[in-house]
Structure formats: structure tokens, C-alpha cells
Amino acid sequence: MRVNVFLRTAGEGVEARRKRKVLRRFHDGLLVEGEDANLMSGGGYERCDVAIVLGGRPTAKRAATRSVRDDIFARHAGVFVFIETPLFGRSVYRRAPMAAYLRKLLRLGRNRYADEYGYYRVGVNGFLQDDADFNNAGSEPDRWARMSAELGLTLKPYRRDGRHVLIVGQNPGDASLRGADIFAWMQQTAVAARSLTDRPIIVRPHPVTPQIMMRQFQERFSALPGIVIDYPPIRPVRAVLEDCWLLLAYSSSASIDALVEGIPCITSSPANMAWPVSDHGLERIQQPTLFPREQWLADLAYAQWSPDEMADGTAWRHLRPAVVRARSSACGSEAVPALELPAVP
16 A cells, blocks of 8 residues: 655644654654655645644644645545654643743753654544544553653552642644634533532643633633632643642543543543543532543553654554554445544534
8 A cells, every 4th residue: 555654744844844753754664664655745645545644634724824734634535644742741831931932942842843752642544532543442551551651650549639620721723622612611611510519610721822812711711700710821730730639621631641640530522532531521520430540541552652663663563453444444435434523512
């Protein structure tokens, strides 16, 4: 099968050049595994059986400014392999402007676009809980054991004495929202939660929310009675998880952080990677279900791969059965079915 790796899906600029290194390393691994792999640096789509892209589908709102990506997603009728942000080892928080500038200038540390992530999530025909095949069901615990030690993660017992309820936001327009208005969801959830519990309720916007929308957030949520806002969200989310009883999320990966810390979750979207181990209705706010997490974590560890594992073919060897399944399921049809996403509730 012909596999094309589309470099232009990484975007443009300095940050994009770093991200393209990840795509190039994935291409190296394809060659190691003997695939008919092609590194596409041009400005549009070229026919292939499998398209390797970095990032999710462009939304309708942003398609006009991402014409290269839009062309690929509109014309490709085969299987996609998505390379996306990691599940473990994320470091996403807003730094002071001067500190952010200096770190970018000196190429030190990580920012939200850097390719110094230890791992990247890689999925077939999706990158979320309900649309991707990671070929990871029933995984062995070895990878989680190694990864947790490497990243300094410890699976903690469920917390029995947490105090506040935390509602986390997401970057407005994020692909995992699938068009949902995250501020509207947070407001509706905060009002409903306030009527169901006497616990303190904290709402926290995503740290990389555009500044103009940050101000809208502050104005909107400051007016809610009995609600505390974590604004500006300078601290990492782990700091706000201290003394947290329960986390409420739409499709935010902060759910993973919470569950590792022993904090149960209520999630509202099946796209959330924590959907299988979380409640989905606010009626559980006082008595959340304490789902077993060990197998879930073992599976998640086999959903993300390091650039080195991409380059030596390890990631592709793991994912190839999922690619074969996806091609087989489309066999007999005129084209691979479009990745229609469920409507936002």
C-alpha cells in the first residue's frame, strides 16, 4: 500500500519546522518496515492508501486559513493516521510573557507546539476515545510501568477527602470539542452542579485560550453566584487538583491527570479518553463511581509513541494491524467512509 506523510499538515513557521521533524521520523520508520512510503512536502494532496498527518481535521471555521490541510482532508478517500498531542507527559500552561519569549528564543523547555514532547498520541482514523483505533485493547501493563517511571507518574488511590469540585475548560475551537461552545458548557455545568452540591466549585479556563476570550471568560463567570474562578490559570492543572473531590470535563485530557491523581471524573463527551472510567451524569457528583483504572492506563500507554519509536518502526508495527482493519472495512465500497463525527449533545 502507498503511504504518504504530509509535511505541510504541521503548518508554517519555526514551531512547525520542529513538528515536521516528528513526521520525518515517522517516515523513517515506514521505510525501515519496508513500506511504499513517500514524504510529501508540496502544497496539496497526492493520492495514497494511507495518509499520515499531524493534528486533527480542520474545522469549518479555520479551513479558509488551512487550505493545504483542507485539501488533504477533502480529497483523501483512504485511511488516516493521526499524530496528536500526548496523553501522558503533557506540559501545557501559560507562562509570563517575558519567560515565554526567552524560552522560545533559547529553544529551552516545552511550549504548547514544541516537538520535545516525550510521546505523541497516534491513532488510525481518529485520535479520540470514540473514533480512533489505537490497536491497544487489553494491553500488557509493561509500557505503563516504564512510562510512568520515566515521566514521574504514580497511580494514587482514589481520594476520599477532597473538598472542591473542579470544572476544566478547553481551548475554544479545539478539534475534540467538535463544535461545542466550551464556555456555554462550563456555565451550564457550573449552574447545575451548584444546585446539587454544597462543595466549593472552581471553574478553570484552558491556559492557552486567546486573551480576548480569557477576558470574556472572566466577565462571564465572575457573575455566577457561588462559583470561584481560577483566573488567570497560571499554575499547572496539577496544582488545582490538590484537595479536589471531583473533576468535571467535556473532552479535556485533564481527566487523565485527575484519574492518575486519584480524583474521579464526570465526563460529558464520548470523545474524552477517560470516558470508559468516568461517570457521565451530574447526579453522581456526591458519590462518583470509583472505576478500576489499571487496564485503562495500560491501554493508554499503547496509544502514544516517542519519536525514536516512530523512527525505528516500532510505532508502525503496532499500528499496522489497525490500518489493515480500516482498509478491510472499506473494501467493497467506493471509498473509505468519511469520518463523520457525532453531533454535539
